[in-house]
Amino acid sequence: MQRKKIKGKGIVRGVGFRPFVYRCARDLSLSGYVRNTTDGVDIEVQGATESVARFLRELRLKKPPAARIDSVLAETVPLRNAKSFDIKVSGLSKGFTQISPDIATCTDCLAEMYDSCDRRFHFPFINCTNCGPRYSIIQKTPYDRQRTTMRSFTMCSDCAHEFKSVSDRRFHAQPDCCSICGPVFELRTIDKKKVRNVEPITETARLLKRGKIIAIKGIGGFHIACDATNSQVVRRLREFKHRPTKPLAIMAAVQDIDTIAFMNRDEENIFAAPVAPILLLAKKKSVICEEVAPNNPYLGIMVPYAPVHHLLLSHIPFLVMTSANIQDEPLVKEDEEVIEKLATIVSHYLTHNRRIENRCDDSIGFYLDGKGFSILRRSRGYVPTPVSLPRDVVPTLAVGPYLKNTFTLAHKRDAYISPHIGDLDNLETLAFFNEMIAKYERWFRIKPELIVHDLHPDYLSTKVAQDIPGRKVAVQHHMAHIVSCLGEHQVYDDVIGIAFDGTGYGIDGKIWGAE
Ligand SMILES: [Zn+2]
Ligand SMILES: [Zn+2]
Structure with missing residues (x-):
């Protein structure tokens, strides 16, 4: 004993x-x-x-x-x-709890969603303790329903019963809901008219098949969606996004990926994991039109990670699902933003009434033989999980670079990296940057004493840093790359580092860089 x-x-x-x-x-x-x-x-x-x-x-x-x-x-x-x-019930205390990232729909929930006898048959917000939205709906910590955007939905008696039963797989699943008590989808034309007398998701799929471009509200924001096999419509989307060649992400069910790209076992496992990132895979000659990734040997593919995606793909197998934003502005998450910013490209928007509190782009990466998953963009599915540091640090805010910005707030051995913020060259992105810094400071109870910024005096991030009280440290851009590489691999020796990364402000005030 x-x-x-x-x-x-x-x-x-x-x-x-x-x-x-x-x-x-x-x-x-x-x-x-x-x-x-x-x-x-x-x-x-x-x-x-x-x-x-x-x-x-x-x-x-x-x-x-x-x-x-x-x-x-x-x-x-x-x-x-x-x-x-x-x-035991845990009382609120002065400390904080970690916040879980959003989690892709689990196989148990999918089985229920496709079971015509289940009370959540085809319910596009199905979730459980193992899956569903977390980070994107949280307003305050610690995480429970009253502090998320699910607070406006009162559980029906069946859901409340599940929520309270220890043996139920939805015990304390904070976003638990059903078609009686949960959020609803609706399809609207871009001039705000509700499309009536249709099932909104099925109708969206039908319109997509007919060559429409539609904004679809998901977990961390809207995507702009269209049929990935239709050259004409993909070309139109490219013109709008001012992206002549950069690949557009595709969404496809894992069993269909084989027909459009080469995928090994490890890559298949990455798709099955709760993060469900966009993965770069070598493309095959297939039904996907060339305009999706012109002159590029790879396709950026993700699997459906929200119930609505699964339902859409059951009607139309290959969708372009690109972040809904204009150039480098933050991801669109409100209906009003769709109407204001996307009116010239989308004919309709498929939306729902569960508010997205924290926008979050899809994460991107690729599989490297022998090394596993290599992250290019660490966002949905990861944030705000901290990265463990090898040694303690004082409360620190590193404001990050000018392009493809993320910031990091760290204390002791936890480094909280922000979601993908974007290029810090417009007001919207700057507002998002400031909003997330304030939220991170509040959630993780870190008041930075040390502010780290790029050496470049004219970067917006540098200017923001200079306005924050605390000790400042300026880091040369390429040096930052090398140091982060040393940190990742926990190397403490003297090294000679070579960073090939465009241009940056050198310590002699001249332009440094190499490609
Ligand atoms: Zn689940
Ligand atoms: Zn319910």
Whole structure:
């Protein structure tokens, strides 16, 4: 007989961790409790020594797919007289809890969504403790329904019952809802008229097949969608986006990707993971029109990651799904922005009434043989999960570069990298940049003392940095690349670094750079 007190650190809130712990303990006949804490989870278990050891193993091996455990500390404590295993309610405390990223729809939810006998048959907001929106709907921490944009939807009795049942896979699934009590989709023409007497998602698919270009509200913002096999319509979209050659992202079901691109087992696994990023794959000669990625051997492909995407793709297999924005402005997330900014390109918009609180672009990367997934853009599915630093840092804000900006807010060993912000050369992007810095400071309770910026005196990010109180450090652009590379690979030796990355402001005030 043994009792262990276990402290786990990581992302455990909003990802079904406590019910998982409960089921593990129950199956192994252990007593004790589980409770969320500010930075993770506290567990005490008591039972046969062998079962306690097995419990500790299962904690790591069988944890829910979206949970992230950074460290587990277990110590033996005196036995207690208790028979049951309880989930304890965690009170609000002064600390903060990590926020889970948005998670692609899980296979259990998909099975229900396609089951004509299930009460969520074809329900485009289906989610559970293992999947669904998180980061994009959170308004305040700690994460629970009342502090998300789901607060305006009152659960029906069936959903409330699931939410309260420990054995249910929707136990404490904060965005839990159904067609009775949840958000709804509607299709509108660009002059705001609601398209009536049709099922909005099916009608959207029908219009896309007929060559329409439509804005579709998803998880972190809108996409502009069109048929990826229709040259004429893709060309029109390119002209609007002022992107003559840059590849446009495609969305396709994983079983259809084989017909348009070369995909190995590892790449297939990346698609199946909760992040569901855009992956660059070598293209095959296929139905995808050349205009999607002209003179480019690769296609940027993502799999459906929200229920609405799955439903759309069941009608039309290959969609161009490009971020809805003008040039380098932030992703559009409100209906009004669609009307104001996209009226010359989209004929309709498919929207819903679950507000997107935090916009978030799709993440992009590629698979490197032997090295795994290499990230080009770290956004949806990752943010705001912190990157662990090898040593403690003082509260620091690194405002990031001018182009393809992300900033980082760090304290101790956690570095919170922002979502993809964009090019800092217009007011909209600057507003988004400032909004996210304020939110990050609030969520993660970090008041920066050290402000790091690019050496270039004229960058907007430098100007912003200079207005923030605190000690400033200017870093030369290419040097920053090399140092981040050293950090990533934890190299502490003297090195000679070579950064091939366009131009930057040199330490002698001249232009430095190489391609
Ligand atoms: Zn699910
Ligand atoms: Zn309901």
